[in-house]
Each structure stands twice: as C-alpha cells, then as structure tokens.
C-alpha cells in the first residue's frame with residue numbers, strides 16, 4: 001500500500017507526540033551477571049560465554065557492582081530519584097537470542113526515575129522529562145547466513161549475551177524530529193562525559209527507538225502509536241521520524257486509520273516499513289527474580305557517586321557562555337567534542353599567565369583545529385599540544401607572526417608535532433613589527449616608486465596598497481602590514497590642501 005502524501009496543511013493541523021527509548025551498553029569489564037569479558041569486538045563467535053550467559057540449568061547470576069554504579073551515575077546526572085531498595089524482575093518471552101527464556105530486568109523499581117535532559121534546538125533550549133533508567137542484560141546476537149549448500153541458516157553468537165544494558169525512557173514530550181535527534185545526541189554526549197558508555201551508534205552500543213503518534217493540535221488524547229526501530233545514526237533518527245510524521249499525517253488527512261505497529265527504518269529507501277502489528281499489548285509475565293536478592297542502595301554510596309560526577313555538558317556550555325563570553329554556537333561546538341573541549345581547556349590553562357582571550361582560543365580550536373582534524377583520516381587524527389597552541393596564539397596576538405602564517409604553523413605542528421618556535425624559525429615567518437627596523441625599507445620603496453608615492457600624497461589612498469605590497473615583497477612577507485601602513489601614511493600623509501575626489505563637483 002502506498003501512502004497518500006501529506007500536505008503542508010495536514011502537517012500544520014497535526015502535532016507529533018514522540019517518546020524515545022534508548023538502550024545503551026554500559027562500559028564495564030565484565031558482563032552483568034557473570035565474569036565473561038565484554039571486550040568481544042572482533043573475537044570469534046561464542047568465545048566470550050559461560051554457563052551463566054548461555055542460560056544453562058543451575059547456573060546462578062551474580063550482580064556486577066560497576067554496572068549498578070553506572071546507572072546510579074546516570075540517574076544522578078539527569079536529576080532522577082533512586083529508591084533505597086530495588087530488585088530484579090524476570091521479563092518472560094521466547095526468542096532464539098534469549099537462552100533462558102527470560103531477561104533479567106527491572107520492572108516497577110528502576111534504579112533511576114523521574115529525571116530530565118535539556119537540549120539546545122534551533123528554537124532555543126528544550127527540556128525533556130525522563131521517566132526512568134533501569135538495568136538489564138543484553139541478548140545474544142542472531143546472524144543470518146547461507147550454509148554450505150546455499151540453505152538459509154540462523155546462527156547464534158552468545159558473546160553479547162548478558163552484557164549490561166541500560167534502558168532510558170522519556171515521557172512523550174518530544175514534538176519534532178529535530179528534537180528527537182538532539183535528544184539522542186545530548187544523551188550520547190552525557191553518557192560519554194560521565195564515562196558510562198562509549199555509546200557508539202554504529203557499533204550498536206546506543207540503540208534508539210521512537211514511539212510516534214499524531215493528534216490534532218490543541219487536543220490532549222494520544223493518537224495511535226507506532227514504534228520505529230533500526231535507526232543506526234543520528235541522521236537516520238531525524239529522517240525516520242520526519243518520514244513517519246508525514247506518513248501518518250497523509251493517512252489521517254485521507255480519512256484513513258493508523259495501525260498500532262512496529263516499523264523498521266530503511267536508510268537506503270528512506271522510508272519506514274512494517275515489521276509486525278501489535279494486536280494486544282505485550283504480556284511479559286514479570287515476576288521477581290528468585291535467584292538474586294533485592295538490591296539496597298546505601299545513601300553514602302550514592303552520595304559518593306554523585307560527588308564524583310564531572311562537569312556535565314549543559315553546565316559546561318553555560319559556563320563557557322556566561323563566564324568566558326563565548327557565543328552559544330562556539331560553546332555548543334566545543335562541548336560536543338571531547339578532543340576540542342580538552343584542547344580548549346588546556347590551551348586556556350597554558351596561556352593563563354599571558355591572559356589569552358577565551359574567544360580567541362575558541363576560534364582557533366573550533367576553526368583551525370576541528371577543520372584540520374576532521375579532514376584527516378581517523379587513523380592519523382593529529383594531536384595538538386596545548387602549550388604549543390597557546391604559544392602560537394600569543395605570537396599572532398602580539399603581531400610577531402601574521403594570522404595567515406599562524407595557520408600554516410599550526411598545520412605544520414599538527415602534522416609533525418614540531419614545536420611552534422622551531423617551525424616559525426625554520427620558515428622565517430617571524431613578522432617584523434618594529435617600525436625602526438622597517439624604516440629603511442619603507443624609505444627605499446618610496447624612492448623607488450615616485451609615481452605611487454605622488455598618488456598617495458595627492459590623496460589617492462588606494463595607491464598605498466601598492467606600496468605596502470612592495471615592502472612585503474622586499475621583506476619576503478615578514479613585515480607587519482599594519483605597521484608598514486602607519487609608516488607610509490606618516491611619510492606620505494595627504495596634504496592638508498588636497499581635496500578628496502568627488503567633493504569639488
């Protein structure tokens with residue numbers, strides 16, 4: 001069935017109601033309930049498995065303390081409440097990637113409840129309420145491959161089975177595809193900042209699902225909800241939700257009815273497609289996990305975790321704007337990139353005694369550093385020495401080298417790791433800013449170019465550019481152009497009687 005296209009009018013008439021669920025693999029050394037290593041990337045299938053994560057009868061789970069700490073840290077970072085005691089529940093369902101026939105999860109007592117995350121959008125800051133964050137275990141991975149006789153095989157790799165997984169669920173507060181993308185980006189940044197997860201979407205460490213429904217603007221009741229899965233990048237989150245809003249609006253506008261269903265996103269085709277229709281709500285028959293004791297959260301433990309949190313992205317952006325005077329754009333670009341943040345902070349610190357202007361440092365990091373790094377192949381991503389960058393900025397600010405030459409020096413430093421002073425010296429880039437040192441050359445250039453000098457004396461100030469160029473040529477580009485201009489004007493300053501062109505007609 002093809003969908004009628006939604007008109008702009010329909011998109012105006014309906015409001016999207018979007019809730020987001022994120023599953024994120026936690027950064028622990030071992031799995032959630034056994035000692036198997038989580039470093040299985042690139043390992044042969046089923047080499048990181050034991051009786052516990054294979055779900056063999058009689059194997060007993062043991063709680064990974066670090067995984068609990070990471071969820072508690074996330075809860076603290078989003079301002080959520082943590083209960084004094086929680087427990088584990090069995091979520092019962094059958095699937096070949098779930099050998100026990102149930103997943104150990106948390107049902108009514110999540111480790112974190114009732115937080116929020118504020119994002120910056122093109123319409124300004126926007127706060128999204130977070131219902132809960134709970135801890136569970138990942139499933140094994142199904143691999144579909146042809147067998148030796150060409151038959152279709154479904155293989156199971158248990159390396160991922162039992163990896164600690166945090167599920168974070170929002171209230172249906174999101175209204176646009178852009179907000180959804182920004183939420184996912186901000187959550188990734190937060191999780192990386194507090195060290196909870198590497199949160200790489202392409203590697204499946206951060207999986208985003210969205211529940212999308214429409215309702216006529218100005219009404220409260222929710223429309224029929226569609227779950228969208230398989231969005232493997234931030235861009236596909238935005239594209240998939242945009243598509244889904246338009247698809248639903250088109251159906252509603254044509255008088256059709258939506259079906260409650262789960263749809264996948266195809267990046268290649270640029271559309272969502274039906275995976276399965278839900279006729280009843282899932283019934284997982286949750287019940288308390290009898291193999292694990294309830295979990296008590298000692299307030300001192302939680303306080304320690306809260307105290308150990310680093311500066312969070314939103315607070316850092318606010319500090320950059322309010323205390324360092326950066327634009328919201330520069331603050332956003334710097335904080336979104338861990339390398340850029342580190343370089344910016346360390347360069348400011350390295351230049352502290354010289355009083356480097358934060359805005360100038362931010363320009364070098366967001367402009368030059370990120371431009372060069374992003375253009376480099378990831379395997380050769382250059383590292384900048386903040387002490388060298390501070391020294392370079394100082395040279396440019398003091399006029400010892402030109403800004404254009406400064407960029408050249410920085411590029412050479414990133415490529416070779418050589419010290420800034422050495423590069424400036426070797427390339428003869430140090431700018432001559434001393435007026436006395438330039439005086440002889442300026443005089444010689446005036447003598448050698450009498451016509452241009454006369455033009456300047458007659459008030460044709462554009463002729464001064466020619467003379468500046470001649471001085472630059474003599475000094476092989478090392479003269480400070482501003483100092484040369486001042487010297488030329490002092491010698492050739494327009495006579496008091498010379499009328500300016502156009503004033504005598």
Ligand SMILES: [Zn+2]
Nearest residue numbers: 034036050053
């Ligand atoms: Zn195991």
